[in-house]
Amino acid sequence: MDFIYTSEQDSLRDSVRRFVEREYGWERRQQLIRAAPGADSGHWPVFAELGLLGAGLSENEGGFGGGPVENALIAEELGRALVIEPFIGHVIAMQLVAAIGGMAAQLLTEPMMMGERRVMPALGEAAGHGNPTSIAATAGRDGELYRVTGVKTLVDGAAQADAFIVSALVDGETALFLVEANDSGILRRDYRTLDNHRVADVAFHAAQGSLLASGDVATAAISRALDHGLVALGGEALGVMDAAMWATRDYLKLRRQFGTTLSTFQALQHRMADMLIEVELTRSLLFHALGVAASEDPEARAAGTSALKVQIAKGGLLVTREAIQFHGGIGVTEELNISHFYRRLYTITRLLGDADLHLDRFAAMIDRRAE
Numbered sequence: 001m002d003f004i005y006t007s008e009q010d011s012l013r014d015s016v017r018r019f020v021e022r023e024y025g026w027e028r029r030q031q032l033i034r035a036a037p038g039a040d041s042g043h044w045p046v047f048a049e050l051g052l053l054g055a056g057l058s059e060n061e062g063g064f065g066g067g068p069v070e071n072a073l074i075a076e077e078l079g080r081a082l083v084i085e086p087f088i089g090h091v092i093a094m095q096l097v098a099a100i101g102g103m104a105a106q107l108l109t110e111p112m113m114m115g116e117r118r119v120m121p122a123l124g125e126a127a128g129h130g131n132p133t134s135i136a137a138t139a140g141r142d143g144e145l146y147r148v149t150g151v152k153t154l155v156d157g158a159a160q161a162d163a164f165i166v167s168a169l170v171d172g173e174t175a176l177f178l179v180e181a182n183d184s185g186i187l188r189r190d191y192r193t194l195d196n197h198r199v200a201d202v203a204f205h206a207a208q209g210s211l212l213a214s215g216d217v218a219t220a221a222i223s224r225a226l227d228h229g230l231v232a233l234g235g236e237a238l239g240v241m242d243a244a245m246w247a248t249r250d251y252l253k254l255r256r257q258f259g260t261t262l263s264t265f266q267a268l269q270h271r272m273a274d275m276l277i278e279v280e281l282t283r284s285l286l287f288h289a290l291g292v293a294a295s296e297d298p299e300a301r302a303a304g305t306s307a308l309k310v311q312i313a314k315g316g317l318l319v320t321r322e323a324i325q326f327h328g329g330i331g332v333t334e335e336l337n338i339s340h341f342y343r344r345l346y347t348i349t350r351l352l353g354d355a356d357l358h359l360d361r362f363a364a365m366i367d368r369r370a371e
Helices: 007-023 026-034 043-050 067-080 087-099 101-112 216-254 266-293 297-331 337-348 353-370
Strands: 119-122 136-144 144-154 163-170 173-180 186-192 198-215
Touching: 007 043, 007 067, 007 163, 026 173, 067 216, 067 266, 067 297, 087 119, 087 144, 087 198, 087 216, 101 186, 101 353, 119 144, 119 216, 136 353, 144 163, 163 198, 173 216, 186 353, 266 297, 297 337, 297 353
Parallel strands: 119 163, 136 163
Antiparallel strands: 136 144, 144 198, 163 173, 173 198, 186 198
16 A cells, blocks of 8 residues: 555645634634534535545546545544534545435535535434444335434534435335435434534434435445545544644643653653554554555455544543643643543544444454455
């Protein structure tokens, strides 16, 4: 695998970084999370203008010629600034649409890329504990359409969504439906998570849905979207970890104790080295996951992304916990970004399945390949 980014990928990273520096400073983020919507309505069109919403799709799929590397680069830069826009949800929705193909892709891809239509995935359920393949929602035919019934949890960006891609069972078979957000059969409960993202539990009561895919096509689409979402989530986690580590390094070089800076204490240097090791381990596993993300081998792809998720849960929390410890009491305050780094990592470790689920998934894939 080539570990050197192309000039186009470097330019993409720079454009995201400039957006963050220009429009997403720390004070601006604090204002947004305290406001009722929890996000700036003007940011999503900027994402579209910068090409971020279609960067992770190939030209054959109607995108701008990128893939999982582009999504991870974008998410990493957004993670450094703790941007609260639902970019990961968008990545999953775009991958679902691309995997389904056909008329659905023709109708949805361009409006989603241009920021004209927000479509968010509604896949998770409370009983699934973050596993989107655990489905209890059901759907039944109603003429040319279907009626979807069930409750989906932790739907990111639900308040601003124009439509949802919902997973449900039809006669025991997995299917995916497009349900408009203004359907009278939808009841939404909005709330703020620990990391200040705005999500919702969305209850579908015989909501009208259009069938996008069913059977093996729907199952494969969910698997692909999950793995691409995990890679993007891994990129965001790396950005959060890296930012937390260097912010801590800078603090230790400034804070004085016993007549010298904290950075001169050997015990703290060793702990900083441990933080660096975890960051680089995460980077290495992200590179590995990127190498298999576009693979036609779903088992290799699943093993690589699950390994990354387990490392995020282990290393990410270690790095951000240490960052808080080094900062002392100020590290847990709302005014400093250090506690926010930890809170975002804590949430990431539980999104799209926790470490136990992905450790089991990794072991199952390895065992299957060994047979």
